[in-house]
Amino acid sequence: MNAVGAESVDRVAVQVDRLCWSGVLLGLAFTMTNVQQFAAQGAAAWSLPWCTAWLLDPMVSVVLLAILRAEQVTARHGVGTGRWVRAAKWFTLAATYVMNTWEAFTAGSPAGVVLHSVPPLVVFVAAEAVTDLRDKLGTAMAVSRSAAFMNAALQTSARPAATAPAEVETDLSAPGPGGSAGKDSQRRHRTSFTEYLTVAREARTPETVVSPAWVREVTGCSRGLSSRLAATLITENGGDAR
Template sequence: MAIPEPSPDDISRGLAALERHLADLAPTDPVRTGGETRRVRQLRAEVAEAHLLADLQEDDTPLLIDSTRVRRRRKAAQEAARLHALGRDPVMRAWQATRMRRLLVTAALVSLALALAWSTAGVQAFAADGAGPWTAGWLFAWLVEPFMSVALLVVVSARAYLATRGAPLSDRRLIRIERLFLGLTLGMNAWPYLPGVAEVFSLSRLVLHLLGPVVAVAVVIALPIILASFAGLDHAQAGTPRTGPSYRRNPLDRYPADGPDLAALTARARRLIAAGELPPDPGADKIRRALRCGMDTARAVRDALARRPPAGTQGEN
């Protein structure tokens, strides 16, 4: 059977189909077609990410944000600074002094009351004079020390209160009354245990019975002195801080009496700044210590440094 010869149209259609088939099987050329392979897309994404990271790393904003630890430390520092400033306030210092004074007065009066109560047994033994237990004389002997102690506490409390108001009570008659009561308490406690009076002398027993009256005497003498010192406190002056360094003149062994060479000192200060021994903008006190000069000279050097240096001194060593 004879095969018919293909026409030119059949050949054209076959070639077109073959080209389409080959085009579907061949890989896409990214240069000619403008497409991207997966590796190209992945590398392009990495490059874009690197550019973004580089831009973000140049931004210092995250470094300006305080962490939790920094905020806690800053809060504690602010609280300490406010407490320090409050402690220097005259009103706060007056309140602290009043509180301490009240505490001292309370402790002193409690100590005085205990000391007088301690001596009650010794006074009772003296006042009973050998009376039998639970007899009238023995019972009334227990009242001798309390009524003397109450009278003494009246005098001491009045002097203490008036001393807290800045009006110390120093009447000689009251002082004599205090001494009388304290002397009676001391004598009645010590008498039965003195050498020659006691059947068997014991130093420890004598000291033990003298302990209460001695403490009472110490409290009565010390309390008015302490309260008078509290009344004389100047809270405003005590809370005033020192605002500057103490004034000093030029030492005569280093600088002449007619005044130092200000230009030479200024040049020397610039050399110290260049060497790092002085800060770029030093204060008068730092200049004074570095140049060992007086405060007036240090201020003049500071003002000269603040001005533009004269020509020819920039490279001076």
């Protein structure tokens, strides 16, 4: 897979992310009416209990969306969440399901139970899948970029290793040929690809999910070089981003 393939994977990842979140939002919007009826308990329309009943579902849904979004970002960087985060996610999902299906269960209507179970279950499945899908698509993108860089390296293998591109310049004052340090020209030290790679290897742990963003965070390299470094690290680990 070449660089064009990597860009294609990137576009697909964005599309999948948007479609999954659209499904989650639509599912939560569908459940809002059922939860409002559950909370209103037959109150007159536009009365105070009827109006405040509309607040129950958004209250639960906003917390759920915040947790799902946070989990997506932390998973991308290989950071695990705690017990309270998982408990809050499962509690909000369970609360949404119970409030949607309660009246159908009490009425003994199997069709109603199925109808009101589908949206909360879709939200639950999408919530679990969206993070994993994003992680796997990120891995596929890194692997495809790795293959592209390896092909490019094979085509330019005749070039001396010493000409590897440098990314970051650091000014180091050094005495010039003719006088004091204040009048001397400054020597430029360039951080090489190998030096960046060494820093990333030392910072990597068994739990780390290698990605360009993680590489930039631990090495401070540029965005363009971070993709090459991430691809190299993944290749060294047999194509596994972890």
